[in-house]
Amino acid sequence: MVKEKTVSFKRTDYDLPLFMMEAVKNIAEHFSIKRNKIYVTDFLQVFKRSKFWKVKNLEEDLKKWKLSFEASHKDRTILSDIIVDSFIQCTSKVEINQLRGALLEAILIGAKGGFKNIDTRDESKRGWGARVFLQKNKNGVIYNCTEHLENSCATRSTVDYGEWNGHHGQFFECKVSPESIGCKEVKYMQFLKSQLKSHEISHEIFFLCAESQFNIELKLEEHKLGPLFKPLGREDISRMLA
Known part of the structure; x- marks a missing residue:
């Protein structure tokens, strides 16, 4: 046998702070639905740009990213708001990097069916x-x-x-x-x-x-x-x- x-x-x-857990859930659920390829490609730029974000300039950096991501695409507000609302709560560069890593995991969870x-x-x-x-x-x-x-x-x-x-x-x-x-x-x-x-x-x-x-x-x-x-x-x- x-x-x-x-x-x-x-x-x-x-060990994730509550605001990061909430971001992971929201991003995973968002990407549990197939999205437009251009939409996905544009969003993935957030990882490259956030590498240089610092707490003291975070509000301004997030504003610039949001304007760029939403340019001519107002239907992107839901996703951009999730990103802005989560990053703005980071209080150190360590937390910014921790959130970046958590969001990458969230995208994978979404691609694999969501958070359930x-x-x-x-x-x-x-x-x-x-x-x-x-x-x-x-x-x-x-x-x-x-x-x-x-x-x-x-x-x-x-x-x-x-x-x-x-x-x-x-x-x-x-x-x-x-x-x-x-x-x-x-x-x-x-x-x-x-x-x-x-x-x-x-x-x-x-x-x-x-x-x-x-x-x-x-x-x-x-x-x-x-x-x-x-x-x-x-x-x-x-x-x-x-």
């Missing part, structure tokens, strides 16, 4: 900031770093996004810039892949960034990650959302 393959996810990352049943403390077939459980193992997949090659090296126990359809799993690491892909993320994903392979579970592992796919490929090559770890860039995000 063939043993049934099981994968589930349980959210453990609950993903922010749960129970095990489910979809996960966001979630620990991965294989074959009903009670502890889940946890990578304990012993090498400490970089100052940022640490224990890692979650994927940014994952889903299981009963036969095949997809697992995502999301970074606004590929330059932010570091040892901690790479080691965890390599360890996750080894666990999936040992259980003979069909899977794909992705690194998703808001830049060109080529830039992500270069970063993955730098970490000596072969073609089994797949880059997803702006082009792929546009394809998923439009």
